[in-house]
Amino acid sequence: MSQIKAVRGTRDLLPPETELWNAIEATARGVFRRYGFGEIRTPIFEDTQLFARGVGEETDIVAKEMYTWEDRPRAQSEKAQMLTLRPENTAGVVRAYIEHKLGDTGLLQKLYYIGPQFRRERPQKGRYRQFFQIGAEVIGPVSAGSESPLRDAEILEMLATFLDELGVRGWTLELNSVGSAEDRPRYVEALREALTDVAPTLCVDCQRRAVTNPLRVLDCKVLEDQEKINALPKMADFLDEDSRAHFAAVLGALDACGVPYSVNPRLVRGLDYYTRTTFEFTHGGLGAQNALLGGGRYDGLSEAIGGPKAPGIGFAIGADRLVLTLQAAGSTVAGDAEGALLDVYVAPIGDAQQSDALVLARELRRAGLRVELGDGSFRLKKSFEVGNKIARSIVLFGEDEAKSGIVTVKDFKTGQQTKVARSELAGILRKT
RNA sequence: GCGGCUAUAGUUCAGUGGCAGAACGCCGGUCUGUGGCACCGGAUGUCGUGGGUUCGACCCCCACUAGCCGCCCCA
Numbered sequence: 145m146s147q148i149k150a151v152r153g154t155r156d157l158l159p160p161e162t163e164l165w166n167a168i169e170a171t172a173r174g175v176f177r178r179y180g181f182g183e184i185r186t187p188i189f190e191d192t193q194l195f196a197r198g199v200g201e202e203t204d205i206v207a208k209e210m211y212t213w214e215d216r217p218r219a220q221s222e223k224a225q226m227l228t229l230r231p232e233n234t235a236g237v238v239r240a241y242i243e244h245k246l247g248d249t250g251l252l253q254k255l256y257y258i259g260p261q262f263r264r265e266r267p268q269k270g271r272y273r274q275f276f277q278i279g280a281e282v283i284g285p286v287s288a289g290s291e292s293p294l295r296d297a298e299i300l301e302m303l304a305t306f307l308d309e310l311g312v313r314g315w316t317l318e319l320n321s322v323g324s325a326e327d328r329p330r331y332v333e334a335l336r337e338a339l340t341d342v343a344p345t346l347c348v349d350c351q352r353r354a355v356t357n358p359l360r361v362l363d364c365k366v367l368e369d370q371e372k373i374n375a376l377p378k379m380a381d382f383l384d385e386d387s388r389a390h391f392a393a394v395l396g397a398l399d400a401c402g403v404p405y406s407v408n409p410r411l412v413r414g415l416d417y418y419t420r421t422t423f424e425f426t427h428g429g430l431g432a433q434n435a436l437l438g439g440g441r442y443d444g445l446s447e448a449i450g451g452p453k454a455p456g457i458g459f460a461i462g463a464d465r466l467v468l469t470l471q472a473a474g475s476t477v478a479g480d481a482e483g484a485l486l487d488v489y490v491a492p493i494g495d496a497q498q499s500d501a502l503v504l505a506r507e508l509r510r511a512g513l514r515v516e517l518g519d520g521s522f523r524l525k526k527s528f529e530v531g532n533k534i535a536r537s538i539v540l541f542g543e544d545e546a547k548s549g550i551v552t553v554k555d556f557k558t559g560q561q562t563k564v565a566r567s568e569l570a571g572i573l574r575k576t
Numbered sequence: 577g578c579g580g581c582u583a584u585a586g587u588u589c590a591g592u593g594g595c596a597g598a599a600c601g602c603c604g605g606u607c608u609g610u611g612g613c614a615c616c617g618g619a620u621g622u623c624g625u626g627g628g629u630u631c632g633a634c635c636c637c638c639a640c641u642a643g644c645c646g647c648c649c650c651a
Contacts, residue, residue, distance in 0.1 A: 147624095152642070204649050208577075232651085261651085266577075269644070270651090277651065349648070360649090414650055424651090435651055462651030493609065528611035542609065556611075 153265070153273025160484050164467055165276075168310065169258055172278045172461075175306045176256045179298065181280055184255040186236035192226035198235035198449045200416025202357065205231045209263040229262035234417070234442065234458055235449065237281045242451030252288040252295075256280035258463075269468070276463035279439075283446070283456030290455040293390050296421045296441060297397030299457055303425060303437065304403045312427065312469060315436065317404065319423035320411035321391040322359075323383050325444040328419060331382035332358055338376050346372065362410040373410075380409055387420055394421055417442040421457065427469050436469065437461040487513040488553075488573055489531030492520035493542030501541045504551075504566065511570035532556050537573065 150156060157165060173183070192212050199206050211229040230236055237255055240246075246253050258278045265271060282299060284290040300317065307315050322328055335358040343354035346361070346369050353360040364373060383391065398405055413422045422440035439459025446454035488508060492501035498520040505517040516534055518527045524540075531538035540552040551569060554561040555576060564572055 149642080209649080263650080265649075266647095267643080268646085275651075279651090363649095438651055460651055465651065524609045525607075525611075527609095530611090532611045538611080540609070544609090552609090554610075559612085561610080 151273075153267040155272065161467070163484065164470060165463070168463065168466060168470070169278065171310055172256070172258065172306060175302065175309060176280055179254070179302045181254040181256045184237055184240060184257050185259070186230070186233065186240055186257065188260065189227050189229050190236055190239065192228040194235050194239055194449060195228055195231060198238065198417060198445060199232065203414055203416055205263060205414070209265055211262050211264055231263045232261055232415075232460060233257050233259065233277060233279055234281060234415075234445070234460070237458075238283065238442075238445050238451065238454070238456065239449060241283055241454060242446060242449070246283075247285050247452050247454050250285065250288060252282060252284040252290055254280070254282050270462070270465040272464060277460045278463050278466075279458060279460035281456055281458035283454050283458075285452070285454060291390075291443065293393035293421075294397060295457055296390075296394045297401070297403075299439070299459060300394075300398060300405070300423060301401050301403050303459060303461075307425065307436075310466070310470065311473070312436075312466070313473065314427065316406070316426050317423060318406055318408040318411050318426065319394075319421060320408050321379065321383060321387060321420050322412070322418055322422050322440070323379060323420065324387045325419050327382050327384050327387060331377065331379050334377045334382065335359070335361070342372055342376065345369075359412040360414075363412050378409060390420055413438060413440055417445040417448065419443045423459070427465075435462070436465055486516050486535040487537065489516050489518060489527070489535035489538045491518040491522070491524070491527035491531060491538055491540055493524060493527075493540060495520045497541055497543065497546055500546055504539070504541060504569075507566075508570050508573065511574070513570060513573055537576070539569065 192210070195210065196206055201207070210231050213227060215225045215227050217224045237257065241253060241255075256279065259276065260274050261277050262274055264273060267273060280299070280302075282290065282295050289295070300319070304317070323331055336354070339354040339358055339361065343351050343361075346354070347364065350361045350364050350369065353364075362373060362376070364370075380388075395405070395407070411422060411424060413424075418440040420441040420443065422438075424438040425436045426434045427436045428434065437459055439457070441455070441457040443455040445456065446452060490501050490505045490508070492498050501520065502517060505515045508515045516531075518530060522530070527540075528538060536557065537553060537555045540554075545551045545566075549566045550563050551566050552561060552563055553569065553572070
């Protein structure tokens with residue numbers, strides 16, 4: 145019988161690492177709340193069509209990286225439904241926005257999510273098949289201001305605040321405008337045209353991209369081709385007046401609140417739904433997976449999946465990568481050895497003391513202390529060894545202590561041992 | 577999906593075609609109501625899985641699986 149293991153690309157998160165995850169999530173919740181976001185939880189699987197139409201049939205995600213299966217029909221007459229484990233969460237949020245007619249409130253919807261996503265890719269450091277994203281979306285009717293460049297700037301400023309609050313140092317914000325739903329196709333067409341002559345001289349990947357996804361050519365890292373790629377038509381020249389003004393307003397607002405950025409005219413994102421502003425926060429030390437988070441505006445997504453006009457902008461943070469970044473930086477956000485220790489280890493001495501020791505532990509726990517209870521059959525030496533590993537202090541609870549109501553407490557750090565009344569124990573432990 | 581590297585004790589890693597090793601950790605003792613330090617002793621294990629070559633394979637060969645690194649792509 146072979147050992148059953150976590151499947152390829154999935155893993156268990158164990159303490160104390162989960163402390164760091166909790167700290168990151170708590171920080172995100174705290175920051176997002178201050179910016180007026182509320183939490184949304186969408187299903188982990190959806191109708192396959194949602195992603196096909198929302199994310200784009202031609203994207204790699206939809207074409208080859210989704211976990212898709214045929215659901216069992218309830219009746220012979222019923223057609224089997226195709227279901228997919230969500231590869232990202234924006235499409236699900238927009239689906240919920242449409243389904244619950246959130247636009248009819250007339251208000252801007254600010255929603256954040258935290259949860260697992262699934263893509264069937266080759267695993268690597270910081271890239272898993274079940275991975276975790278923390279994301280947020282601002283979406284609503286135009287009358288609610290959902291198209292305003294202020295929304296873009298606000299989101300970017302919030303992300304900068306989030307990373308700063310987590311203690312992530314040395315991040316880089318790159319952004320670009322890929323144009324409106326009208327000018328993007330015009331640009332792609334021009335690019336495609338220019339590429340008919342140039343493409344055959346480029347790398348094999350770009351020859352393929354020129355046909356399947358011309359924008360991707362801009363992303364090529366082959367050194368010899370950079371000059372030719374730079375000579376291709378520029379997105380900026382195809383932006384209409386509105387898009388140009390929108391982008392300028394975003395940059396102006398970022399300048400106003402002092403968020404550092406660099407415009408990267410060749411920043412292209414992989415999902416079809418992006419329009420106008422796209423962005424990426426990167427961080428060194430992540431290897432090939434240097435993108436920490438990414439996002440952009442998606443003014444046409446709602447309509448693409450059958451909803452009302454509802455412009456929006458959002459982002460997704462790769463939590464797995466954020467954890468790696470913080471670990472590499474020796475972050476003290478959570479999980480330092482000191483903080484992982486319990487407040488006290490209660491050591492009963494002798495089996496007769498066991499149940500009374502549980503009562504003592506209960507008193508301390510109810511007082512808010514973190515307590516582990518030992519075993520009365522342990523030799524005292526062993527109680528000290530275990531206690532020293534997992535707690536800041538130890539309380540001895542033997543026959544004498546049970547009778548007198550005076551317990552012996554020892555602080556592992558100072559080595560100081562004192563006798564205190566059982567009734568005062570919690571108060572004393574809380575102070576030290 | 578493609579290419580390269582790797583897989584040995586709980587962990588980090590040595591190792592040789594002929595008895596499976598170290599360090600740390602773990603368990604026990606010196607020490608039956610006192611940990612950390614020290615000393616003494618002990619167990620670590622299907623050498624990733626399955627085949628093959630060989631008198632004999634942890635070692636050589638093949639396949640598979642998984643991890644890491646890069647590519648594709650992406651958070």
